[in-house]
């Protein structure tokens with residue numbers, strides 16, 4: 001399996017670069033228009049329709065035509081997909097300048113060389129961090145925006161055969177993991193929630209009635225908040241993936257698709273509560289864990305989230321909430337931390353998905369000492385038992401013969 005990772009750095013573009021980026025944006029929009037008019041979405045047919053119409057961009061090297069078409073094809077595909085869900089989807093149009101290259105860029109020493117036209121190049125200095133990250137890998141593509149460069153690189157990775165499972169339960173203020181070696185760890189995320197609530201307060205104090213200024217200020221704070229929260233999440237996700245790698249564990253997470261629907265306007269919840277619940281960056285954490293795990297060849301599965309926090313992880317019985325985020329199971333008559341319980345449930349569901357539990361036949365053999373056989377289910381087992389009996393008979397026969 002090929003796994004991809006990317007590294008981002010800031011740069012200050014020259015006039016030439018900016019005009020190249022702007023041309024690329026126009027090319028993409030041309031392709032999107034043609035694709036919409038001709039109703040094509042596949043890369044190949046879009047290429048046949050667009051390639052020659054892009055000829056009038058004679059300032060731009062021809063290698064960028066293909067990447068512009070491929071980007072446009074991706075946008076059209078996404079548009080068609082969301083059109084199926086929502087017929088009022090906006091017609092796509094690229095506003096931000098950008099450039100994608102996967103053919104003609106070169107890395108020369110500490111610099112990135114981009115082709116402007118035949119034998120005309122732009123050079124961008126790469127930061128020491130970027131160089132350290134990409135060293136030893138082949139860079140596959142380069143994406144430029146008005147202030148950042150993103151280099152994507154890949155490697156071939158064999159997906160590891162997990163020896164156990166690490167279940168993850170994501171909560172608002174913490175993330176709890178539980179491994180098959182029966183270790184439970186809770187990582188504190190209250191800093192992230194706190195940062196978000198602080199920025200929400202700051203933004204709520206803005207009351208000038210000017211959309212442009214508000215947009216600018218929200219953008220600025222949004223970026224700051226994203227950086228801060230992202231940092232906290234990176235530390236946690238790195239630790240989790242390192243643990244999974246060291247102990248050869250597969251990762252299981254809850255599938256929480258559609259969680260935002262629970263906290264929508266009109267659901268009878270307060271503004272404050274909704275804001276708090278929707279500020280939960282579960283997706284960012286999931287994204288980080290998933291790409292880091294894939295890079296290390298660790299398999300990730302998503303399991304059904306239903307009942308993970310309300311059912312006992314030992315007996316599957318319904319539990320009752322207790323003081324201090326504890327839950328009480330009447331059958332086991334114990335109190336456990338509800339996050340730990342949920343993580344254990346996720347782990348056990350993950351085990352089924354990874355087929356780490358013994359095959360049904362073997363599980364039956366252990367149990368059927370006392371219980372009668374159920375023929376349909378235990379057919380394989382019965383067969384096997386008969387076979388072993390026969391083998392024993394043959395063995396006895398052999399020993400009898402040898403004695404004679």
Ligand SMILES: [Zn+2]
Pocket residue numbers: 312313314315316317329330331332333
């Ligand atoms: Zn129980």
